[in-house]
Amino acid sequence: MSEPTFPLAALSRLRMAIDGVGVTTLVCGTGCPLRCRLCINAQMLSTAKPMEVTPRQLYDLLRQDDIYFQATGGGPTFGGGEGLLHLDFIEAFRPLAPRWHITAETSLQVPPDWIPRAARCVDAFVVDIKTLDREIYRRYTDGDVDAAAGNLRRLLELCGPGRIRVRAPIIPGFADEASRRETVRQLREMGVTDIDEFTYIDPAERKK
Numbered sequence: 001m002s003e004p005t006f007p008l009a010a011l012s013r014l015r016m017a018i019d020g021v022g023v024t025t026l027v028c029g030t031g032c033p034l035r036c037r038l039c040i041n042a043q044m045l046s047t048a049k050p051m052e053v054t055p056r057q058l059y060d061l062l063r064q065d066d067i068y069f070q071a072t073g074g075g076p077t078f079g080g081g082e083g084l085l086h087l088d089f090i091e092a093f094r095p096l097a098p099r100w101h102i103t104a105e106t107s108l109q110v111p112p113d114w115i116p117r118a119a120r121c122v123d124a125f126v127v128d129i130k131t132l133d134r135e136i137y138r139r140y141t142d143g144d145v146d147a148a149a150g151n152l153r154r155l156l157e158l159c160g161p162g163r164i165r166v167r168a169p170i171i172p173g174f175a176d177e178a179s180r181r182e183t184v185r186q187l188r189e190m191g192v193t194d195i196d197e198f199t200y201i202d203p204a205e206r207k208k
């Protein structure tokens, strides 16, 4: 079988307390199964000219951050895009960096049988669940929230809540405060303990 490669669109170094434990380097890949209406990465995802890297090549690119990773318990965060879209790659990368704390940013819109594999090679998950309201999720992402929620339940069974942070935003024009409150209530009922509550900024408003 040929070695998996990663479509590296960007690296963002020396991030602190944004997308994982300690100092992280965000490793952005291309590709996402969702089509979120306020996606801040949409342009990057469609126009990026990624460099295809092997696990060893990515490890070599990240080695300069090793001192920060070791000092703070941090490591690379695979995002994008959908971080778990490149699960084959992360599985091949993991043995090269056994001491780095690997995080994946994910909507969990992946096949259910990928969840046990991800639980084995990823240390922590930042789950961008968006909302648990079926209709709002469909209107906002074009996707099916039941698939993501089912995968979140499975991940909780396999990892426990300590390795999982879930993002529950207010989404302007889609999910208001009351809707977010209901999503948070359901997440707690599922056993999620680390919930990041915030408000999306509409990219159109950002430019004003």
Ligand code: SF4
Pocket: 032, 033, 034, 035, 036, 038, 039, 040, 041, 042, 080, 081, 082, 107, 128
């Ligand atoms: S899941 Fe993230 S990358 Fe994918 S479309 Fe939504 S906001 Fe964009």
